[in-house]
Amino acid sequence: MEYSEKQRQIMDVALALFADHGYHKTSIRDIARAAEVNVAMVSYYFGSKDKLLEAIFIHRFSTMREILRDIIYEKTHSPIEKVEKFIDIFIDMLVQHQLFHRLMMRESSVIKEGPLFDMIYELKTTNRRLVEKAVKNGQRLGVFRKDVDVFFMSSVLIGSVNQNLANHRYEMEHTQWTAEEKEIAKKNRINALRKHLKRMFIAYLTIDEGQ
Template identity: 45%
Template structure:
């Protein structure tokens, strides 16, 4: 059962994320976070125990919200399998845009991460998301809309890898498109819409290949 976070905890977590994103987890200190959040170090210790536990709390909060959104789409009875694919793609891109600092931090930390509590949380999250995508794929197969042999792992890699590459290279992409990049949290709407559309076309082509072409 998830424990509800109070306003002070959410404030600390929000400011800690800013500090972690700016300095990196290892370089950020609890004192840095306390100053940014305008609280004392003892309060951070009281609520979270350590810097590592604070990062885990941030991770649980962000990924928990994402999982709830994905579950809501997967288990919806008002959308067919292809509509669910569109909604999953829209949701993933939107969550990245709205929580860009968090995803930048997690991408960077995963490269340096050794096995431990956070590593296990990330592995479990990826497994859960992969399983949810598999549920959506199987529903499409059962309805006769998707091809029978689909590598769900590669499907997830295609989605996550494409979106991560887009946002990691956003300024370069804007230069190529002759558009002016905004702040990291204010992405060009036209570029992100092209990203969504591209992934949707790619997914539908892959999921229905050999079915949509049948006479």
């Protein structure tokens, strides 16, 4: 699916507004105003507001799919390195697509059917399968323990990163830092997130039960 510059402009503006104020709170007139186009253009190009959301999802999903697919082909030496690499790529992905990620997380709690539901379901399943693959690899090599809950692990991965970013945004609302200071604080926070998430996962995966 190819989009003209104007179509992409509408999609980008809509994504930002949807992420900031929610899908239903954002009106087509809000989008048109921010994108500096006529209100009729959204229907003209995308058919409807729902279809616009769907177009945004399809567009962003194809990128995320590629990133997740690339994780498999990452050549690493040990199972631990593989887990660390996985976490790095995963965090990079969510940070890079943070607006879309926020939108998806928010709407996923009320979407119960249709193409968007299927896409989100696919993403969650893919994510879980990749975690499972990495875990089983480590188990086969005798590095990881046997009784690891993959459902739990994938929940922790996406849930922790998501909550960490959300909390950080919340705290930033209370500060009066400059944009530059906020950028530095964000980088530090993400680096801390990487470090502790890796440590926590590896501790959970390798620790001996016999205490």
